[in-house]
Amino acid sequence: MNINSTIISGSQAINDIRYLLTSCQHVLFVTDRNIVQQPGVQALLNQVKACVPAITLIDNVPPEPSQHDVARILEALPNARTELVIGVGGGSVLDVAKLLCLLCVGDDAVSLDTLLAGEKPTRRTASLLIPTTAGTGSEATPNAILAIPEKATKVGIITPVMLPDYVALVPELTTSMPSHIAASTGIDALCHLIECFTATIANPVGDNYALIGLKKLFANIELSIREPENLEARLNMLWASYYGGAAIAHAGTHLVHAMSYPLGGKYHIPHGVANAILLAPCMRFVRPAAEAKFAQAYDLLPDANLSLSVTEKSHALVTYFTDLVQRLALPSSLQQLGIEKTHLPDLVEGALQVQRLMKNVPATVKADDVRDIYLTLF
Template structure:
């Protein structure tokens, strides 16, 4: 899959994108209530409004469902939209990508997309992330919650890859520390899962290695130094590289097992991934020792004298310690979630076959159950 997006990156990059809008008459800006008031976003709104007719959708909720997107589509203006601009976190960018293929003439319905029909074209699109984690601006995926099934579904098509991406670090400074932490762990999951997936390849490996190096050096720095724009730009790049790795490979066990947690308990995606990161990587480590050792070597304080086996174990230990240092939950117990839904969780995770087939080792229902059980340390098993 080829990513042809033009990427514009750096401090105040938003102030220099007016030329991208010069051939567009009606722009649809997609965002949420928290983002629309940010000064840099207000400046962007003024830029667009001075050049084109502007419609704004600022009602995208966290973890949107197909019903949320259907309601947004129903509310769209009748005038033809020729560019969709998404400004926000992964949920906003996913919805913007969907709207870019739903706003063209003879577009498939949302129901058809969910059933597997592929879009053939889209409007022009511009994606501007305000969190450093999902990498949605570089993936062909849009993830929607399906409340009736208590899970999530991915709509996937290279047609949804955007024309333009802007990485502006000042937009991420308003993220609370717990959001920066959980979205950062989401990026890490993308990178290490794609790097170790059965479908990994030299292109995705290159993205994953560059992204992990930037993330290991910058994630905790962005938490300790919220105004460090260089570190925040590195995290935006790490997130982008994670998305690009997904576009060329794919995630696996962490994401397959986190989807039911988001669907059933409505856990934020990054938090669900953080809880699962170390347990899932501990399970797959024996099948990916060499890859884990390569990732370990990217850590700022890596011990080059260790064997590959020792490095692979140390990487999993690092993941567990990182989640703890970032003050993210390490178990479902501490979130007040009990184990009565284990049978459902196991079945729902195994049902995410597009991701399970990427796991670098065989995975049985018992294996999935054992990994979930580690999230309930107070449970006697």
């Protein structure tokens, strides 16, 4: 999959986007109520208003949006032609912005229902995506994830047509993230990188993205949280997240994400938190089938012991995952999140239904395996 987005990155990079606005008569600006209040986002919004005759502001994108949320946003939009969609926020905002690029191209646009049914669009409005969290990598993926409450799960709408024209990686827009959000989104990026690197559909292009991203993430995830104003560390995390998204575009995630979907879709557990809880136990299950790649990833840790054997390195990587989640003070049990053992049948069934991801697991996964992994979290 060819990712040909133009990337603008670095501190104050937001000042370099004026040239994108010169020919626009109407811009759709997509964000959420928390993000829109940030001074940096207000400055960006004012910059757009100064350059563009008409702007429609959507600032009510909810976390973990459903198809009903997107439908409500569409109903409230004016009929005016939009030349550019700007998405500023976390993964939920960026996913909705990508969908709106497909749904707001004129009378012959695809509908949300047909997208969910698998229709492949051919046109979209131009887009600029600006992540304010370093986690989802949505700005580099052809995916938009929606919760489907009726089925108590999530689905991915996937088409390369959604890949953005422009991406801005601006570290100062991430400095106001609360530490627990920075931690959980950082673990989400880690899951993308290690899952894509070990997936059955892994390939040299995706592996290259994953290895670069893992090196940046290992060196910066804890530093960026300890020192939120460290713009170099924050920018490196944005790049790690971007590389995670690019790895998804060329390979795909697997067990962690498949098992996190029912936690988010039915029980509304934040995606990064669900992934953090599942990371170590899922990787422990996968490890025997991916020893060599686990060892290769382990070698990228700043304090890696390169004298260990391949098997020892693979075990050490799983230990690192366990310890990292603990050091970041993220939840380590499902009971902390209000999930009880009585919910196990629903969780197992929901995870096994995500065959798009389960088929990427580099080991045979049975229902009992999924159940046993969930059980380790009580």
